[in-house]
Amino acid sequence: MMPGTAPDIAAIERQVRPLIAARRFEEAEAQVFPYLASGSGPLALWKLLAAAIRPQGRIGETRAIQEMLVAHAPGDFPARFDLSETLLLQGEFERGWREYRYRYSLAHTSIIERKVQQPRWDGRPIPGKTLLIHDEQGFGDTFQFMRMVPWAKARSGARVVLEVNAEILSLAQRSQGFDDIVVRGSLPPAFDLHCEMMSLPMAMSLTLAELPGQIPYLSADPQRFGKWRERLADLPRPLVALVWAGRPTHFNDANRSITLAQFAPLARPGMTFLSIQKGPAAKQATAPPPGMSLVSLSDDIHDFEDTAAILSTADLLISVDSSPVHLAGALGRPVWVMLPFVPDWRWLLERTDTPWYPQTRLFRQTARGDWGGVTAAMAHVLAGW
Template identity: 80%
Template sequence: MRSAVVPDVAAIERQVRALITTGRFEDAEALLRPALASGSGPVALWKLLAAALRPQGRIAETRAIQEMLVAHAPGDFPTRFDLSETLLLLGDLERGWREYHYRYSLAHTAVIGRRVQAPRWDGRPVPGRTLLIHDEQGFGDTFQFMRMVQWAKARSGARVILEVNAQTLSLARRSQDTLGFDAIVARGTLPPPFDLHCELMSLPMALGLTLADLPGAIPYLSADPRRVAKWRERLAALPRPLVALVWAGRPTHFNDANRSLTLAQLAPLARPGVTFLSIQKGPAAAQAGDPPAGMSLVPLGDEIRDFEDTAAILSIAELLVSVDSSPVHLAGALGRPAWVMLPFVPDWRWLLARTDTPWYPGMRLFRQPLRGDWGSVMTAITAELARLVA
């Protein structure tokens, strides 16, 4: 009797990881399927199958595998976090926020988790107490979730101290009446005494946030009138409409290769009568020195000192066209028009298969119809830009 062939799991795992790293997701799936054909198999291979299916846009299948893995090993925190992002992408916020709580139980994030010697606020009223709400992740996350401070204030009945990074401090401070906090401090400084705390991105879990609760009052941030006056003078002689551009995100972001473009890829947007403003920062800003043929582009990156300058420019420009980046969330918080270029499988906050977003009224989403197909995105935006100019 012939014995069953036992697959070399370690060898398959090495090959699959190499394929996933190089974006060959279909090949990775094909290599995994025989080893998992019985419906059982090593957990490591099931995890890799989920990692191969998700970039293909097969989100329901991804969720089913992740649910199975979490049921099998509830203490597998990386898988629980992966499941959280899948649930949130699908719009299942209630469970998604609960699983998202595991974000600081991962090997690479444990070191940045805030160790606070006070209970975490769980959404219950705590009148007479002091609640510290502190930001935790990227600038875009801070802009997006800052709106919830006022909801936490109303729900808790507490005195609220808001702690944010220094780069967004002045924008938040100016909106104190809207955001409803009682005091504000910069991250890295010693806050006043407090009784409870909550991370900014744990507020949705504490508040039981649903899609129906969004967007809340818009705008909830405002630009500095003095900066607006300065930039209005700077841009006064430029032909309108003014369209701000951001084509690349932060290079150190784990998903940057999936979401970022080059300026050259935006060449189809060039058209007479439109002045593009490069508000791109970071290494990609240098590309503004060599714009595509026919594109009237004014590079502003070197003149932008901080987010106050960015907010002022967005308040003057007719439109922002951007990849998934912090200026998108700043524009949304300011209530300014923005068109967002999204990869085939976007970050969880953009949900699936919709051209709008519950987070920001009036914002438009332009999605890749196929993985890597930025050309179709450019075609769609070019047509809409022509209508806007007309």
């Protein structure tokens, strides 16, 4: 580029975006940075730079760029959402939740936003009114934020109607904080205000100090629990449930999922591992790592009720970041979570525990892609567990 010449942004993006997609973040940074070395440049290139440095764990630098982007283009809602995830990752809940409301302003999320005619609840008391609280996004999100439904009931003084996916209806029916419960897709009773489950933190100004609240807030079905306890009764304890892959369609799946073979360091004599893996990765259980006594339960898990009953019977869940982690946490069961170098915002930074679930321990990558270090740390702790 000649001095004084405006950069060809489209050409730079064509060059850099494939590098980011291929997780070659250092190369992407090297391509973009020269255009911004003076400290100024097109916002589109600053966005590219942020996308290249955040996965490298440079969260402070990323936030500075994101703050600048939002200040210069407050109507750029994707930039505001990116900032929200960084703020939440840093534990700055107050502003983080406010910016998180822009999550449905992205190209790939606008189609799943509920277009509700009634106003969104803002946390004020509304005695005599009916409040619809509805789930959104993934199952793990619902399990995580269902704890707030009783809080919303107490704060609002309203009649609360809870709407959830059919897959978790029976689990939700045994929770608290609602007067009526309906399945998503059916017609809810008349309501005056609504709130998405993950907008409750913004409405109620959730702080870290208020977590975790009452644990457990979900429970296994007694009949299913009895069935699985009987089925697993003769297996040598401890019983350690395993999940090594999340939903393949998740946008961040490549960053969070591993293979069963990578669990090899965890194998211990006299310890029984239970595969509760679902989806295409479940077939890996037919060839467990050497020395690992693995029983696959995957084919007999028909719904989350089975998963909840197994987790309530097992002594421990070891899992990548997936919905069973949140289900186990909501059940008050012990969980060890394997986290990538830059994790999802809800796991915060550096700490080995989480305010969301008291019985959960976090094992983090210390270098990008280094699952070997995570399983080695887990194996060390497991040996004395």
